[in-house]
Amino acid sequence: MKKILILGALPNDKERLKLYNAMTEICKKFGSVSSPIDTKKSKNTYQERHNQAFQKVKEADIIIGEQTTPSTGQGMEIREATILKKPLVVVAKSGSKISGLVMGCPAVKEIIYYDNINDLKLKLKNSLKTLLKIR
Numbered sequence: 365m366k367k368i369l370i371l372g373a374l375p376n377d378k379e380r381l382k383l384y385n386a387m388t389e390i391c392k393k394f395g396s397v398s399s400p401i402d403t404k405k406s407k408n409t410y411q412e413r414h415n416q417a418f419q420k421v422k423e424a425d426i427i428i429g430e431q432t433t434p435s436t437g438q439g440m441e442i443r444e445a446t447i448l449k450k451p452l453v454v455v456a457k458s459g460s461k462i463s464g465l466v467m468g469c470p471a472v473k474e475i476i477y478y479d480n481i482n483d484l485k486l487k488l489k490n491s492l493k494t495l496l497k498i499r
Contacts, residue, residue: 366395366496369420371438372430374404380433386481387428387455387488394492395425421445426495428488431456431466439466446471453491455484 368391375381384399391397398420406413417437421427421444429442431454445452452471456462458479467475474491478484492498 366425367423368395368397368492369424369427370397370399370430371427371441372400373433373435373438374400383430383481383484386485387430390485390488391428391492393489394496394498398424417441418444421450422448424450426451426453426492427471428453428455429466431462432460434463434466439463442466442469442471451495453488453495455488 370384370387370391372384373380375384381401384401388397388399388401403413403417408416418441421441427445427450429438429452442452446469450471451473452469453474453476454462454466454472455476455478458477462475466472473495476484476487476491478487
């Protein structure tokens with residue numbers, strides 16, 4: 365079973381929560397999933413959350429970075445993924461500005477711009493099928 369890690373700013377509004385739930389729904393078809401929703405629910409100390417985040421990056425088979433609202437923590441996780449040569453899919457709402465450093469990151473296998481949640485679900489599903497070599 366593949367381990368998929370979704371990175372992104374913590375869900376502090378209903379739209380972001382809806383977005384992560386939709387991404388999780390698609391990713392669960394391909395393996396086990398961890399997302400910012402899990403982090404938000406955590407009662408761990410900051411140090412424990414830091415260690416857990418980097419352990420999840422280490423264990424992940426593929427990482428998805430939601431860049432519509434970039435965050436410093438996500439940037440740190442993306443850098444760790446790059447060092448570990450983990451495949452990374454970047455997703456962002458159409459019109460979002462993705463950092464040039466992220467766009468040039470050698471771990472990035474695909475950048476997906478989406479118009480709405482249904483568009484994202486379709487594009488993400490197709491990307492995962494290709495990257496995980498599933499028919």
